[in-house]
Amino acid sequence: MTSPAQTIRHKLLNTFFSRHSVWFFCLFSFISLTSFEVYHQPKIIDYFFSLTLTHSLWLITGLLSALGIYDILQNKHSILKNYPIMGHFRFIFEDFRPEIRQYFIEADRDALPFSRIQRSLVYQRAKNQNADKPFGSIIDVYQEDYRFLTHSITPCTPADPKSFRIHIGNQQCLQPYNASIMNISAMSFGSLSANAIRSLNLGAHLGNFYHDTGEGSLSPYHLEHGGDIVWEIASGYFGCRSLDGKFDDEKFRQQAKRPQIKMIELKLSQGAKPGHGGILPKNKISKEIAEIRGISQNEDCISPARHSSFNTPIEMMQFLQKLRNLSEGKPVGFKLCIGQPWQFMSIVKAMLETQIIPDFIVVDGSEGGTGAAPIELMDYMGTPLREGLLFVHNTLVGAGLRKQIKIGASGKIISAFDIASTFALGADWVNSARGFMFAVGCIQAQSCHTNQCPVGVATQDPERQKAIHVPTKAERVVNFHHNTLHALAEMIAAAGLSHPSEIKAHHLAQRLNDREIKNYAQLHFFLKDQELINLNNNESDNFYYRMWKIANPHTF
Numbered sequence: 400m401t402s403p404a405q406t407i408r409h410k411l412l413n414t415f416f417s418r419h420s421v422w423f424f425c426l427f428s429f430i431s432l433t434s435f436e437v438y439h440q441p442k443i444i445d446y447f448f449s450l451t452l453t454h455s456l457w458l459i460t461g462l463l464s465a466l467g468i469y470d471i472l473q474n475k476h477s478i479l480k481n482y483p484i485m486g487h488f489r490f491i492f493e494d495f496r497p498e499i500r501q502y503f504i505e506a507d508r509d510a511l512p513f514s515r516i517q518r519s520l521v522y523q524r525a526k527n528q529n530a531d532k533p534f535g536s537i538i539d540v541y542q543e544d545y546r547f548l549t550h551s552i553t554p555c556t557p558a559d560p561k562s563f564r565i566h567i568g569n570q571q572c573l574q575p576y577n578a579s580i581m582n583i584s585a586m587s588f589g590s591l592s593a594n595a596i597r598s599l600n601l602g603a604h605l606g607n608f609y610h611d612t613g614e615g616s617l618s619p620y621h622l623e624h625g626g627d628i629v630w631e632i633a634s635g636y637f638g639c640r641s642l643d644g645k646f647d648d649e650k651f652r653q654q655a656k657r658p659q660i661k662m663i664e665l666k667l668s669q670g671a672k673p674g675h676g677g678i679l680p681k682n683k684i685s686k687e688i689a690e691i692r693g694i695s696q697n698e699d700c701i702s703p704a705r706h707s708s709f710n711t712p713i714e715m716m717q718f719l720q721k722l723r724n725l726s727e728g729k730p731v732g733f734k735l736c737i738g739q740p741w742q743f744m745s746i747v748k749a750m751l752e753t754q755i756i757p758d759f760i761v762v763d764g765s766e767g768g769t770g771a772a773p774i775e776l777m778d779y780m781g782t783p784l785r786e787g788l789l790f791v792h793n794t795l796v797g798a799g800l801r802k803q804i805k806i807g808a809s810g811k812i813i814s815a816f817d818i819a820s821t822f823a824l825g826a827d828w829v830n831s832a833r834g835f836m837f838a839v840g841c842i843q844a845q846s847c848h849t850n851q852c853p854v855g856v857a858t859q860d861p862e863r864q865k866a867i868h869v870p871t872k873a874e875r876v877v878n879f880h881h882n883t884l885h886a887l888a889e890m891i892a893a894a895g896l897s898h899p900s901e902i903k904a905h906h907l908a909q910r911l912n913d914r915e916i917k918n919y920a921q922l923h924f925f926l927k928d929q930e931l932i933n934l935n936n937n938e939s940d941n942f943y944y945r946m947w948k949i950a951n952p953h954t955f
Contacts (some may be wrong), residue, residue, distance in 0.1 A: 573728025587615025602876025
C-alpha cells in the first residue's frame with residue numbers, strides 16, 4: 400500500500416514533469432548532444448549526423464534550455480514560471496488572435512468594428528469591381544431595429560451624382576463653399592502617414608470633394624495635390640499656436656488665407672473620446688510632426704480637454720467670429736459629439752443673443768473611430784450619431800436657426816444606405832473617415848496606435864508607408880466616393896427622389912418588433928420652426944422644453 404508521503408511525492412513529480420517536460424526534453428537533448436561531441440570520435444558522429452545538423456540541434460536545444468532556466472527564475476509572468484518554454488506559445492497565439500479571428504472565425508456580419516461585408520463593399524467600390532450580390536439578402540428583415548428606405552411606385556431616373564452638392568455659408572459668410580455631400584472626415588497627419596494623406600488629398604482633388612485635416616495641423620502633404628481643405632482647429636491649436644500653446648492670431652491668418660482652405664472647423668469634441676483631448680503616442684511623433692505641430696518628441700501629444708480661448712458660449716461665438724474675420728469671411732463652424740444636452744442649447748442661445756451665426760455644425764457620433772483612445776471613453780462616453788444628429792437638427796429648428804446653419808454628420812458611414820438614413824435624421828452632408836481609410840488600403844488590423852500598421856496607412860515608419868502607391872490609392876479614393884454616390888442616386892431614385900436633400904424622416908422606416916413597423920416621422924418627436932423661442936412658460940414635460948429652460952448662454 401502506498402504511503403501518503405509517496406502519494407504526495409508522486410503527484411509533485413507528475414506535476415513538475417508534466418509542466419516542465421518540454422524544458423527537460425530540451426535540456427536532455429542538449430546534454431546528450433554535448434556528450435556525443437565530447438566522448439565520440441568525429442567520424443562516428445559524422446556517420447550518423449552531418450556536422451551542420453549536429454551543431455544546429457545542439458545550438459537550438461541549448462538556447463531553449465537557457466530560455467527554460469530564465470522562465471523558471473523570472474518573476475514577471477506566472478504562466479512562464481509554471482510552463483517554461485511552452486508558455487511563450489500562449490503569448491505568440493495571443494498576438495495573432497485578432498488576425499486569426501478576422502481571417503478564419505469572424506462571420507460576414509460581425510461588426511468589429513466594421514464587418515467583413517462592410518469592408519468588402521468599400522474594397523470593391525474602390526477597385527471599381529462589381530459589388531452586386533446574388534441569391535437575396537442575408538439580413539434577417541424580421542429582427543428588431545431592422546431599418547429600410549421606403550420606395551415609390553413612381554420612381555424617377557437616377558440623378559447625376561456630381562449634382563449631389565450643398566451650399567455652405569449664411570449671410571455672414573463672404574466666401575461660401577459648394578461642398579460635396581460626402582467628404583473625407585478629420586484624420587490628422589501624424590495619426591496617418593504622409594503617403595496616406597497624399598493619397599486622400601489627391602483623391603479629393605480628382606473627385607471634387609473636401610479633405611478635413613484633423614486637429615494635427617495643416618501639413619505639406621495636405622497641400623501637395625491641391626485638394627479642397629477644411630482646416631480643423633482643436634484645443635491644441637496646432638499650426639496656429641504660440642510657444643505657450645495659446646491661439647496665435649497671426650499664424651492662423653497666414654494659413655487660413657490659403658485659397659485651398661475652404662472652411663474652418665472648430666473642434667469641441669470627437670465621438671471616439673468626447674471630453675478628452677486628442678492623443679498621438681510619442682512613438683509616432685517624428686521630428687517632422689513635432690515641427691509641424693510645435694510639440695515635443697519625448698512625450699505623448701495629448702491636447703487639452705478644453706479650449707483656452709473661451710470659457711462661455713458667448714465667448715465661443717465671439718471666437719468663431721474672430722476665426723471668420725481672420726480667414727477673410729470663409730465659412731466657420733464647429734464639430735462636437737453631443738453630451739449634456741443643455742450645453743449645446745446654451746451655445747444655440749448664445750447664437751441668438753450675439754447674432755453670430757455659424758455656417759455649419761458637424762455632429763460626430765460616439766461610434767466614431769480614432770487612432771488611440773482610452774477604452775472607457777471609446778465605449779461608454781458620448782451620444783451615438785442618430786440621437787445626437789436628431790437633437791441638433793431639432794434644436795436649430797426650434798430656435799429658428801436651421802435655415803442658416805448646415806449640418807454635417809460623421810460616425811461609421813460606409814454605404815449609400817448609411818448616407819440616406821443620416822439625411823433622414825436631418826443631415827445636409829456626411830463625412831467618412833474609416834471608409835476612406837479602407838479605400839486607401841486599411842485592413843482593420845487595429846494597430847493604428849502602435850506605429851506598426853501593416854499596410855502603411857496609420858504609421859510614421861518610412862519603410863512601411865512605402866506600401867502606399869499614391870496615384871493608385873488616390874484613384875481608389877475617387878472610385879469609392881463616386882460609386883457610393885452612384886449607389887445613393889439609384890437608391891433615392893427608387894424612392895422617387897432626385898437629390899439627397901429631399902430625403903425626409905418619413906422615407907426611413909424601422910421594425911420595432913415582429914408585428915410593428917413605423918417610419919421615423921412617427922417614431923421621433925420633431926420641433927416646429929421657432930417652437931423653443933415661443934414656449935411662453937409652457938409647463939409641458941417635453942425633453943426639449945426642459946433642456947431649453949436649463950440652458951444658459953453665459954455658462955456651459
